[in-house]
Amino acid sequence: MQADQAWDWEPGARTVLEDATACAAPHEWTEEPEASPDGERLAAVANLGDGRFTVCVNAEPWETDFEKAWYLRFSPDGRLTAVTMEDGMWTVSVDGESWEESFDFAWGTTFSADGGVIAACIQSEGTYGMIVDGTPWETLHENANNFRLAADGLHTAAAVQVKSLGQADIATFQQGIFSVAVDGEPWDAIFVNCFDPAIEQKTGRAAATIRRSLYDYSVAVDGKAWDAAYDCAWGPVFHPGNGQVLAPVRKKGLWGMAGDAGFVWNPAFIQCHHPQFSADGATLAAIVAPSFGKFTVAVNAAPWSATFPVVTDLRVSPDGRTVAAQASNDNAAFRVLVNGSVWPGVYDMAYGPVICPATGQVAVRVEKDGRQAFVLGGKAHPETFDRAFNPIFSPDGAKVLLRGISGKAYKRIVAPVSAFTG
Amino acid sequence: MLELYALAVGPLAWLAFGVFVIGSLARLFSMYSLAKKKDAAFLSYMTWRYSLRSIFHWLIPFGSLGWRENPALTVVTYVFHICLFLVPIFLMSHIVMWDTSFGFTYAALPDGLADGLTVAVMVACLFFAWRRLSLPEVRFVTSTHDWLVLVLVFSTFSTGFLAYHQIGDSLTLTTLHILCGEAMLIAIPFTRLSHMLFGFFSRGYIGSEFGGVRRAKDW
Amino acid sequence: MTTTIADRRIEDAGLEAGIARLTPEKIQKTIQAVLAGEGGARLKTYVETCVRCGMCAQACHYYMSHKDPSYAPVAKVRQTMWEILKHKGLVSPEFIHQCAQIAYTECNLCRRCMHYCPLGIDTAYIMSFVRRICHKLGVTPQYIQDTAHSHSATMNQMWVKDDEWIDTLKWQEDEARDEMPSLRIPLEVEGADFMYSVIAPEPKFRTQLIYQAAFIFNQAGVNWTMPATPGWDNSNMAMFTGDMEIMGRIEMAHFATAQRLRVKRIVMGECGHAFRAIYDVANRWLGWGMHPVPVVHSIEFFWELLNSGKIQMAKKYPGPVTIHDPCNVIRGRGLMDKLREVVHAICDGVVEMTPNREHNYCCCAGGGVINCGPPFKNVRIVGNSIKAEQLKATGVKTCIAPCHNCHGGLDDIIHKYGLGMELKFLGDIIYECMEKKGAS
């Protein structure tokens, strides 16, 4: 989430909406609210009765209402999207305006990093693909999944089924029926499976984990598969500098990181997933398990010494100097990990660390005893909420925007870094 | 024959005990290393508490479903295994040998009782043999190896019995007995008889999985 | 009567095509690689330690039904793993067919034999290992292999496409609103108390179960959600074909979905094998000691709802009923007491089967056996006459089985043996007899 200098960064708290469940139109109920990135609007789907739905923004309903409306999401640039249905046909509505075309089904709205591009998945007469800013793929496929929109919004990709399959036809499946489609157009190459496509920014090159047979995992880049075969592999990532593709792969029961030319991280881990590069590509981090049941983060192949039963939500700052993640045990006792050290706080839930791109500071929304709060650098802000939204740093990193609902009121707080004293 | 006897009670006895002890330790150690290398994940679920809990229930006659559903075998196998340890360890003739070699003694079973227990073991062996021949589910899985270990046990006890009762040539039988006993000891780490070594671990492991992870009993 | 697996060869497109591609040399190469890579101390100890006493025979419903020694647990090992090890993997394609037929269709991995073997030998593990070998050799029954393919391609068992899943939930929500106008199936709600997950046959064939669950949760006023992305299916047939890599991928998707939604727990529908996959199989393959997100089976969740008073029964279901203990949540998770408490709370009169609880006989559908499809259907029905006798002996007309596979398996034997019984999920009865204050 990139903050905008133009937002109101005046320190202090402001109640944006007295009643977070309010809706000016007569209604039966409102659903889970979403807050806009700048904190100025709170939106929720409202049931108007008689099977009609609309979206309320700061209690004001959209002009249109729908047979169905759900999956309310703000794009990073502040536009509000919902997946909506009318007369049995689905589409995406942006700030109350539905895209022109509607489909037998539409779902899974996603955004480019800056929010400038909005994409979704569509099904039309049993064929599948994506739609980008209202324009569907020219070619739709018998099936598609693993949908992706590039971070720069220029390209989309998905794993697509390019050959038909009869009932229980295991032979045809094993000959390969899947490929990866970029902007709808499939690669020439066909594989047994294609998983987790990744798209390189600008170039639109795509890479995916593939299965060439039931046993042979590898990675294909623009349809060309690596020679090497592995026992298993997770989704690939592009090196942002040189375009090299890397993926966690498993060999002889152990995981490492491999590229086209072989291992770049030796297979020494019981598990290795979610690799992530810094913007310059100099730092590569991943969640790893150096031994069974003990997870941590490895940065450039070197694991941190502290291990935990579970580690998730790995984040790498653009400059690579800050690597953060969260740890848990039995989905409780959440801890925040930053550059190998552990914050003292233990929480009932943590919602993923947020790294300030300017300063490398880390803030996290956490939950304890049913209240949500914000912690920065291990220190809590005094305000707590019934339900909050993730923190956003001001462009200079001096302040943090806190958004949350306490009681009925939806509040927006600009907290200077110094306000985190707990 | 005397030379053979001397060989059997001397160097071969050392060898047999040596192979038994060192072989058993080596097998346990190598199995543990293998487990650490290739089953580390599963090893990590083993706990003393649940291992012992399971072993405890299985050490009680009729303490588990398996024992209850196989009553005859249960009675026989308990008698068999108890005597298997009791007789050789507390047999007067054996203790005498410890005494002559190393100069220490301990309480012995009365000879008559030991004799009776020996017969019990032999009868148990015959029962096992009968099962292997007559019960289809046992016959189906029986191989030479199973007969071999049964014969080893039976021969050791029967030759000991014969030697004790001075039936046949005493020296020959005693020598034969000792050789059989030694063969059996040597066989323990390297044949099916290794269940004596590994049985506690396989039971303990499954007991740990059932107790610690699956929260159910396994008996 | 004593037969061997060779006397009961069954044709299956998957198995035939699989062995047609093999030669003894290819087989040996693959087997040796699997043994070297994955055969560790457990396999070695089990094979060596087994004293061939045959005590385990009576554990197995296949043996108890056929009274043919070749169905005894140890006999299955004899006809598969021992031979493989004896010949160092140099065996014929036809032999691999036999291995597959035994491991996939004559063992439910029900773990009952561990209650009979004094040495604690895990025959189910050995059979899973044989399945792993068969998978690596490409010799798997057609229908279950198809489900593994589906898992790999869609992350669910029944080729349910991404939109079909959401569409089904929306449809069930609509249907249920006729009965309870305020009802919601909350999708993708971050921070809900639990994520409800089901197996793919629910959206495909048994949508009523989703309806009922939604109704019960809404009535109870709990804070729940369901995912609108792949990762919703908790079933895992790849675990049963021996495709551990896909097994892991499925559970990775499942847990990642729960973690993304920041729920405290996963509550799963009335399915047994799915619980096994999540609870102590696939999570281990992924390197997690325990499940990273707690998984609560419906039995336990209903128990909580009833005990906390969140749902109340308007009436008790007219009994008497009997209880079938599904292996994967009883021997697999020790829920026998909670299951009984729930049944006693919602039904009038319970007649227990003997044996029951941890000692209960399997339904003979589990372990992927029912998923092997029509060619093997008769084997599992005839192979469970012991269960039919057990059911019949209760003299009751209703059997509660909180597991999908058990329903499939029991349904077949109820018909075959003319037992005239009705099968129920806990959810069926709770939905039918609960107080429905929210209903219009």
Ligand code: HEM
């Ligand atoms: C180094 C090994 C062994 C030696 C030197 C040895 C020696 C002897 C001797 C000298 C006798 C007495 C025979 C007699 O009275 O003439 C005897 C009896 C016996 N031994 Fe051993 N023995 C050995 C191993 C074993 C083992 C391993 C077992 C069983 C596990 C065993 C079981 C018996 C039995 C059952 C008797 C007969 C007892 C009776 O009927 O009262 N022996 N042994």
Ligand code: HEM
């Ligand atoms: C503490 C150690 C031991 C334990 C816990 C143990 C346990 C068992 C068990 C549970 C069985 C299966 C039940 C049966 O078939 O009777 C068995 C069988 C057997 N054991 Fe042991 N055992 C031990 C030591 C020994 C030793 C030292 C020997 C011989 C040297 C031995 C010889 C046998 C034989 C021959 C059988 C197979 C009987 C048959 O043919 O069915 N056991 N043991």
Ligand code: SF4
């Ligand atoms: S079906 Fe059950 S009892 Fe029979 S061998 Fe398999 S796991 Fe054991």
Ligand code: SF4
């Ligand atoms: S009960 Fe155990 S030791 Fe006996 S035959 Fe069966 S698996 Fe082997």
